[in-house]
Amino acid sequence: MTDWPELERKYFMHTIKRLPLTLVRGQGARVWDDHGKEYLDFVGGWAVNSLGHCHPILVQALTEQAKTLIQASNQFYTVPQIRLAELLVQHSCFDKVFFCNSGAEANEGAVKLARRFGKLHLQGAFEVITTFNSFHGRTLAMVAATGQKKFQEPYTPLPGGFVNVDYDRIEAIEEATTSQTCAVMLEPIQAEGGINVPSDGYLGQVRDWCDQKGILLILDEIQTGMGRIGTLFGYQQYGFEPDIMTLAKGLASGVPIGVIMARNKADVFQPGEHGSTFGGNPLACAAAYATLKYIVDNDIPGSADRVGRYLSTRLEALRSRFDFIVDVRGRGLLKAMEFSSDMADSVLMACLDRGLLVNRVKPNTLRFIPPLIIGEAEVDQAMGILEQVLAGVGEASG
Numbered sequence: 534m535t536d537w538p539e540l541e542r543k544y545f546m547h548t549i550k551r552l553p554l555t556l557v558r559g560q561g562a563r564v565w566d567d568h569g570k571e572y573l574d575f576v577g578g579w580a581v582n583s584l585g586h587c588h589p590i591l592v593q594a595l596t597e598q599a600k601t602l603i604q605a606s607n608q609f610y611t612v613p614q615i616r617l618a619e620l621l622v623q624h625s626c627f628d629k630v631f632f633c634n635s636g637a638e639a640n641e642g643a644v645k646l647a648r649r650f651g652k653l654h655l656q657g658a659f660e661v662i663t664t665f666n667s668f669h670g671r672t673l674a675m676v677a678a679t680g681q682k683k684f685q686e687p688y689t690p691l692p693g694g695f696v697n698v699d700y701d702r703i704e705a706i707e708e709a710t711t712s713q714t715c716a717v718m719l720e721p722i723q724a725e726g727g728i729n730v731p732s733d734g735y736l737g738q739v740r741d742w743c744d745q746k747g748i749l750l751i752l753d754e755i756q757t758g759m760g761r762i763g764t765l766f767g768y769q770q771y772g773f774e775p776d777i778m779t780l781a782k783g784l785a786s787g788v789p790i791g792v793i794m795a796r797n798k799a800d801v802f803q804p805g806e807h808g809s810t811f812g813g814n815p816l817a818c819a820a821a822y823a824t825l826k827y828i829v830d831n832d833i834p835g836s837a838d839r840v841g842r843y844l845s846t847r848l849e850a851l852r853s854r855f856d857f858i859v860d861v862r863g864r865g866l867l868k869a870m871e872f873s874s875d876m877a878d879s880v881l882m883a884c885l886d887r888g889l890l891v892n893r894v895k896p897n898t899l900r901f902i903p904p905l906i907i908g909e910a911e912v913d914q915a916m917g918i919l920e921q922v923l924a925g926v927g928e929a930s931g
């Protein structure tokens with residue numbers, strides 16, 4: 534049998550420490566490794582596989598599009614991207630879209646858009662306020678936007694024009710705002726930063742502050758969007774509307790895509806000012822259209838909310854049983870469990886062993902980001918495995 538890890542060691546730049554597992558197939562919320570072992574997938578490609586693995590709707594859309602038209606340059610109109618744009622606008626507060634290929638690229642574009650707005654309407658203001666523990670992507674500018682030392686330090690000096698401040702503290706944004714500020718960029722829940730849910734009212738306060746100063750509010754919904762936290766977009770449950778929103782991860786259920794959405798007010802790019810070769814690629818847009826249509830038609834956000842609440846009660850039950858669990862948090866199917874010590878890796882490895890994939894978001898915190906189509910039965914199975922693992926840990930440490 535081929536030793537895939539050996540070949541990987543030989544050929545790859547080592548940007549990530551992989552888990553000892555080669556995945557070859559997926560179906561629904563399940564994946565299989567190259568030895569035929571089955572796993573329940575509570576990672577979902579990092580909150581990407583919204584409809585699970587190889588959903589028939591997605592496979593059909595991809596197959597049909599692959600037989601029809603895979604790529605054409607953006608000099609031409611193509612149908613899938615226009616249909617997708619219309620559906621996105623119909624189901625959100627935004628008026629206009631720009632398609633690209635990833636989350637980082639969408640955020641880069643959103644910042645460029647805000648800078649254009651600054652030049653046109655704010656006397657050249659260019660600075661974007663972002664928060665500590667945020668995550669906005671891995672390009673050089675998005676590393677500067679991402680308020681985490683571990684992503685920034687290897688690459689200094691970083692591009693200018695970003696100010697990192699405390700999350701969930703409106704005064705921090707107020708204090709950092711100057712005549713150079715053109716926008717504030719935030720996640721409605723900090724996801725990679727550890728599933729940090731802001732206090733009620735914070736996002737509304739940021740909205741009010743941006744209105745008062747005439748600056749833009751960019752919401753990074755790359756992880757929270759597409760039903761993940763129980764509404765199609767996260768902002769819909771916080772009672773405010775951003776000026777610009779970015780999506781990527783779950784938008785096409787596994788096919789790479791990103792989008793910048795803007796309200797008319799922030800629609801300020803002129804022809805030639807921004808672009809992308811693959812952005813709006815017919816294959817990716819057909820996948821995203823099928824995904825979004827399925828999510829809307831089948832009230833998948835409602836289901837993520839319900840199943841997410843059930844997951845919370847199961848996680849809370851574990852917390853009351855094991856005193857080394859110090860917190861359970863999140864919304865919808867974006868959940869975290871925090872431990873009193875750095876034991877997330879050992880719990881994760883024991884879960885792997887028993888056929889459950891979970892994600893370690895911090896050394897002491899696990900993240901649960903399953904496909905949005907899971908039901909209570911899958912939650913029961915996952916929580917059964919997790920409980921056995923935690924009982925083993927409890928015995929070992931007690």
Ligand SMILES: *Cc1c(COP(=O)(O)O)cnc(C)c1O
Nearest residue numbers: 635636637668669670753755756
């Ligand atoms: C994953 C993520 C990104 C980066 O997306 P990539 O597709 O990896 O570039 C940006 N923002 C948030 C909130 C994310 O979760």
